[in-house]
Amino acid sequence: MPEITRDEVAHLANLARIDLSDAELDHLAPQLSVILESVASISGVAGDDVPPTSHALPLTNVFREDVVVPGLTPEQALSGAPEVEEQRFSVPRILGEEA
Amino acid sequence: MSDTLIAFDDVLASYDPAMGLEVHVELNTLTKMFCGCPTEFGAAPNTQVCPTCLGLPGAMPVVNRKAVESAIRIGLALNCDIAEWCRFARKNYFYPDMPKNFQTSQYDEPICFDGYMDVDVDGETFRVEIERAHMEEDTGKSLHVGGATGRIHGADHSLVDYNRAGIPLIEIVTKPILGTGAKAPEVARAYVAQLRDLIVALDVSDARMDQGSIRADVNLSLSPKGSGVLGTRTETKNVNSLRSVERAVRYEMSRHAAVLGSGQKILQETRHWHEDTGVTTSGREKSDAEDYRYFPEPDLVPVAPSREWVEELRGTLPENPTARRARLQAEWGFSDLEMRDTVGAGALNVIEQTIAAGTSPQAARKWWLGELARRANEQGLLVDALPVTPADVARVQALVDEGSLNDKLARQVFDGLFAGEGTPDEVVAARGLAIVSDEGALSTAVDNAIAANPDVADKIRDGKVAAAGALIGAVMKEMRGQADAGRVRELILEKLQ
Numbered sequence: 001m002p003e004i005t006r007d008e009v010a011h012l013a014n015l016a017r018i019d020l021s022d023a024e025l026d027h028l029a030p031q032l033s034v035i036l037e038s039v040a041s042i043s044g045v046a047g048d049d050v051p052p053t054s055h056a057l058p059l060t061n062v063f064r065e066d067v068v069v070p071g072l073t074p075e076q077a078l079s080g081a082p083e084v085e086e087q088r089f090s091v092p093r094i095l096g097e098e099a
Numbered sequence: 100m101s102d103t104l105i106a107f108d109d110v111l112a113s114y115d116p117a118m119g120l121e122v123h124v125e126l127n128t129l130t131k132m133f134c135g136c137p138t139e140f141g142a143a144p145n146t147q148v149c150p151t152c153l154g155l156p157g158a159m160p161v162v163n164r165k166a167v168e169s170a171i172r173i174g175l176a177l178n179c180d181i182a183e184w185c186r187f188a189r190k191n192y193f194y195p196d197m198p199k200n201f202q203t204s205q206y207d208e209p210i211c212f213d214g215y216m217d218v219d220v221d222g223e224t225f226r227v228e229i230e231r232a233h234m235e236e237d238t239g240k241s242l243h244v245g246g247a248t249g250r251i252h253g254a255d256h257s258l259v260d261y262n263r264a265g266i267p268l269i270e271i272v273t274k275p276i277l278g279t280g281a282k283a284p285e286v287a288r289a290y291v292a293q294l295r296d297l298i299v300a301l302d303v304s305d306a307r308m309d310q311g312s313i314r315a316d317v318n319l320s321l322s323p324k325g326s327g328v329l330g331t332r333t334e335t336k337n338v339n340s341l342r343s344v345e346r347a348v349r350y351e352m353s354r355h356a357a358v359l360g361s362g363q364k365i366l367q368e369t370r371h372w373h374e375d376t377g378v379t380t381s382g383r384e385k386s387d388a389e390d391y392r393y394f395p396e397p398d399l400v401p402v403a404p405s406r407e408w409v410e411e412l413r414g415t416l417p418e419n420p421t422a423r424r425a426r427l428q429a430e431w432g433f434s435d436l437e438m439r440d441t442v443g444a445g446a447l448n449v450i451e452q453t454i455a456a457g458t459s460p461q462a463a464r465k466w467w468l469g470e471l472a473r474r475a476n477e478q479g480l481l482v483d484a485l486p487v488t489p490a491d492v493a494r495v496q497a498l499v500d501e502g503s504l505n506d507k508l509a510r511q512v513f514d515g516l517f518a519g520e521g522t523p524d525e526v527v528a529a530r531g532l533a534i535v536s537d538e539g540a541l542s543t544a545v546d547n548a549i550a551a552n553p554d555v556a557d558k559i560r561d562g563k564v565a566a567a568g569a570l571i572g573a574v575m576k577e578m579r580g581q582a583d584a585g586r587v588r589e590l591i592l593e594k595l596q
């Protein structure tokens with residue numbers, strides 16, 4: 001049965017940019033284990049004839065033709081941006097990485 | 100702080116290089132991978148965006164059929180198998196140029212896999228095996244403000260334009276390329292060059308490395324000679340010209356050898372290529388940041404190309420560019436050097452069309468690689484972008500062949516064509532460029548030249564035929580170039596011998 005350790009939860013939280021206190025980690029790590037176990041119980045029910053799936057719909061090949069559809073104006077696109085400069089989204093500088 | 104380097108020959112004495120190349124090809128679809136936004140290069144910032152490519156809540160992606168077709172055609176041209184069923188996956192990371200906080204890509208189910216391309220370097224063939232070619236989307240473009248060099252280092256903040264976010268990309272990944280030895284840098288360059296030619300022939304991308312529509316990442320490691328043990332690799336990002344691909348491989352080989360030779364270890368890291376100085380510098384070390392937590396994209400259903408569709412697309416593949424080049428070289432009788440110059444000048448198509456319009460291969464080559472290449476160069480254009488068509492060149496050469504024009508007059512016809520004065524025949528008529536075949540006028544001009552140059556005439560009478568050149572020049576001048584120099588010579592000799 002899958003079990004998730006406190007360290008793994010801390011690692012995932014960091015990757016997801018979620019700041020968790022020690023107390024929160026103590027609280028959440030066991031809960032996540034229970035959730036994973038519950039989800040894993042599904043594989044116990046599914047027989048060998050039921051392949052794993054990532055979609056609820058039995059569909060493939062849903063395509064769009066290569067035709068331009070009007071999108072947003074720059075004003076609309078930028079309307080939710082905290083800061084705008086030169087018709088671009090202004091974001092804080094990124095430390096430690098280069099594009 | 101510059102890197103210590105080891106001379107290239109010394110690297111080879113102790114190490115075998117292993118390379119891996121990842122090439123991103125931006126497709127030339129009219130719209131983005133998962134939305135209907137246009138993909139034009141150079142549009143004003145944030146004018147080609149919508150809720151889907153901005154990652155706004157509730158927006159749903161739908162796959163562009165043309166992009167899938169292009170992916171399959173690229174895969175087939177690279178001798179790949181095409182997946183019968185595959186999915187998109189989310190590659191999760193936080194970076195402002197990716198508004199969704201994930202890139203929609205493919206993970207363990209690429210649409211194309213297990214292919215190869217045979218690469219020619221100086222007559223030697225190297226088989227580059229293709230691991231996979233998968234579909235994904237491009238990121239936005241960041242402008243770093245406040246830094247001295249426009250790079251992130253020292254920047255106060257960044258400005259992001261999402262026009263490019265969501266444009267379809269095909270990432271083509273090779274298996275480790277081994278056994279190339281001293282030719283490693285050239286093999287890397289030739290691979291990217293041939294791949295670009297293939298992309299051009301398939302017409303699936305603008306294939307402009309200078310505009311970033313083809314971008315290469317170069318992985319390199321060294322192993323002790325003969326050991327067969329792969330060393331730690333570095334990944335040099337965004338190497339954006341063919342020449343740089345070659346230089347980056349050479350540089351990293353020399354740098355790795357110096358590090359290993361001093362008893363240190365190669366750090367598995369991303370390196371940045373600097374086009375201006377020709378060096379790489381350390382980027383980020385591979386670490387947590389590489390933990391992308393891929394999972395199948397729940398908003399997109401699987402892509403399952405039917406075998407009928409795949410075969411239909413196979414039927415649309417162009418002749419392999421390498422095979423085509425070999426065929427044309429044989430048909431035209433070009434030397435290796437002539438062929439290389441032709442390809443280098445981007446003149447293959449125009450020369451082929453000129454020959455198809457009735458011109459001899461050598462004459463077609465002479466115009467396109469001489470006069471016209473010179474003019475294209477002056478204007479910063481490729482020859483196929485000139486206002487002169489293969490049909491024009493064929494007509495000009497036909498006029499030369501029938502004796503109505505000489506090469507000098509032909510160049511004046513090109514002046515007229517560049518000035519937009521109409522067809523070659525219209526330029527000839529309007530500018531009065533045809534060679535004068537009026538024997539009376541020619542004869543008079545020859546008589547005048549002899550009279551004006553009695554010393555020269557005496558020399559020719561004494562048998563010094565070489566002196567005729569001076570008289571020919573005088574006649575041509577009087578005829579304003581509109582005479583057949585061969586006929587002028589005949590006339591001079593007739594009169595003086």
Ligand SMILES: [Zn+2]
Nearest residue numbers: 134136149152
């Ligand atoms: Zn969009």
